[in-house]
Amino acid sequence: MLQINLLPIRQLKKRARAVRQLILMFLLFLLVLGLLAGVGVLQAQKIKGLQENIAALTKEKDSYTPTLNKITKLKKDKEELARKTDIINTLKANSSLTVRVLDEVANRVDNKRMWLESLQQQDASMRLSGVALDNQTVAQFMDSLKESAFVKEVTLTRSSQKVVSGRNLRSFELTCVVGQPAPADPSASGGN
Secondary structure, three states, X not given: OOOOOOOXXXXXXHHHHHHHHHHHHHHHHHHHHHHHHHHHHHHHHHHHXXXXXXHHHHHHHHHHHHHHHHHHHHHHHHHHHXXXXXXXXXXXXXXXXXXXXXXXXHHHOOOOOEEEXXXXXXXXXXXXXXXXXXXXXXXXXXXXHHOOOOEEEEEEEEEEEEEEOXXXXXXXXXXXXXOOOOOOOHHHHOOO
């Protein structure tokens, strides 16, 4: 007797294989989805940790803001004090400059051969006018002024003859540049 299998075995095997493959694909899909969910959870935790760290660092930075403001204010105050100190030192130097220049001029005038009629100082410029017995006395006075540490330049701006009490004398006018002497270089003072 002949048996005829009426059941489509090949088709059933193909279907069973297809169902297994679908189940396997579905399980693989679930596994990949689970892995992605796990990675997502880990990333979310890292993000949350980083955000907490950022918040803590921002709070710490904000706690330093008053100190930074104080430091900035102290720097501005220091600069202002330095500026005021420089102004005071300049005023002291300029006020003593006039006295020293007058002392230098007075010490260098030859009282027997000349006399000064006027002295005007404005900032670094000084104008002297006077009368001398001769041109040589005026030249010696100019050379003497040039030796002063406080007088930088001496220029004869006018010289003319002037009759005083029946004598022919030389009237003169000088302009000078005055200033504080340059500070001595400490390295030049021979520390050998």
